[in-house]
Amino acid sequence: MKYLLPVLILVCLLCSFSHKDIKWVAIGDSITYLNDHPNETGNRVTKGYMTRVTEKLPYIHYTNQGHNGWTATRMADNIEKLGLEKADVYSILLGTNDWWHEQPLGNFSDYLKNTGSGTLYGSFRIIINKLRSLNAVAKVILITPMQRGDFVQVANPKNNAWGSYKDKKGQLLSRFADAIDSIGRYEHFPVVDLYHNKKLAVQHLVAYKRLKDPQTGSYANYPYPDYTTIPFNAETDEYPYPVDAIGMTYDGLHPSDKGNEVIAKLLIKEMKEAF
Numbered sequence: 408m409k410y411l412l413p414v415l416i417l418v419c420l421l422c423s424f425s426h427k428d429i430k431w432v433a434i435g436d437s438i439t440y441l442n443d444h445p446n447e448t449g450n451r452v453t454k455g456y457m458t459r460v461t462e463k464l465p466y467i468h469y470t471n472q473g474h475n476g477w478t479a480t481r482m483a484d485n486i487e488k489l490g491l492e493k494a495d496v497y498s499i500l501l502g503t504n505d506w507w508h509e510q511p512l513g514n515f516s517d518y519l520k521n522t523g524s525g526t527l528y529g530s531f532r533i534i535i536n537k538l539r540s541l542n543a544v545a546k547v548i549l550i551t552p553m554q555r556g557d558f559v560q561v562a563n564p565k566n567n568a569w570g571s572y573k574d575k576k577g578q579l580l581s582r583f584a585d586a587i588d589s590i591g592r593y594e595h596f597p598v599v600d601l602y603h604n605k606k607l608a609v610q611h612l613v614a615y616k617r618l619k620d621p622q623t624g625s626y627a628n629y630p631y632p633d634y635t636t637i638p639f640n641a642e643t644d645e646y647p648y649p650v651d652a653i654g655m656t657y658d659g660l661h662p663s664d665k666g667n668e669v670i671a672k673l674l675i676k677e678m679k680e681a682f
Contacts, residue, residue: 426466429682432492433457434482434534435500438553438661439473449561451650451657453664459671464678470494478505483530486537496546496681497538498599498674502527502583503552503660507568509576512586518593527583531590546681548674549591551584551602556612557634558660559648564641570659572609572635597680599673606669612656616647628652 433439441448442455454462457469472489474482479501505512505527513526521536522529538547560566571580584602591598601607609631616634620627626645629637639647648658655666662670 426464426682429464429467429496429678430492430494431457431460431467431469431496431498431678432472432494433469433498433500434491435473435498435550436477436504437473437475438503439471439500440475441661442473442667443471447562448657448661451561451653451663452661452667454667456662456667456670456674459667460674460678463671463675464682467496467678467682473500476504477501478508478510479527479530479534480505480510480524483524483533486534491537491541493541494545495542496548496678498548498550499531499534500550500552501531502587503555503580505530506552506571506575506578506580506583509578512578512582515586515589515593518590527586528590531587535590535594547594547596548599548677549587549596550599550670550674551587552580553601553607553656553660553662553666554609554612555580556609556631556656556659557616557639557647559639559641559646559658561646561648561658564644564646567639567641568660570609570612570635572632597677599670599677601670601673604669604673607655607666611654612666613648613654613659614652616659617645617649617652618647619644 442457445452461467511526513528517526517528518532521532524530555571557570558568588598615628615630617626617628618637653663657663
């Protein structure tokens with residue numbers, strides 16, 4: 408009998424710290440997709456943000472619904488074809504490709520009136536309606552797009568794009584981030600704001616961009632914002648982001664291990680508060 412009370416206390420303590428299994432569906436673009444495809448990063452990334460979350464919170468089990476290059480519009484148009492599952496929590500990380508591919512932002516009335524997938528606001532309404540149809544009480548976490556440096560793909564340098572420091576067809580990426588934040592505030596969803604996170608600011612995305620000096624033709628390492636005025640020729644120039652240029656991204660756009668760790672910590676905080 409003298410051992411019974413300590414055993415009961417131990418059992419109670421173990422029960423109090425146990426968690427039921429939580430199903431998480433992560434919806435997104437290549438930043439989410441690459442979590443399970445590190446070979447497509449040139450093996451510059453060892454673990455994505457979802458893996459990092461579930462390592463810290465092993466009772467959470469994720470399904471990766473990240474799709475390379477997808478916009479919120481494309482996600483909305485294909486939402487019934489994805490085989491989305493009922494889950495306890497959904498996260499949505501979209502918007503950067505909408506900005507680059509010049510998809511209209513629209514305005515908040517497009518969200519309120521469910522005007523369709525022609526705008527970012529309308530697309531998010533379609534996506535969120537679908538998630539509610541799967542589980543009306545699920546937690547939904549919105550994630551704003553990160554700031555962008557000059558993107559140059561490791562495997563194909565011809566695939567490149569300028570950063571969010573300037574507009575694309577008159578639209579700033581910051582407005583897409585603000586739109587997603589406004590949806591979150593309206594719906595009382597938590598918003599993980601990557602765009603305004605100081606650790607992920609554009610000057611921290613890469614240490615430098617290695618480019619030819621236009622005057623001498625010799626290579627030099629240009630930090631932000633100096634690199635924004637120096638041309639890059641994918642046909643003739645070396646890849647501009649050597650391994651030691653990696654910052655919060657490994658290619659100017661996609662999170663490195665450091666970047667994924669920042670995202671994971673923010674999501675872990677939200678997951679702990681919810682579950």
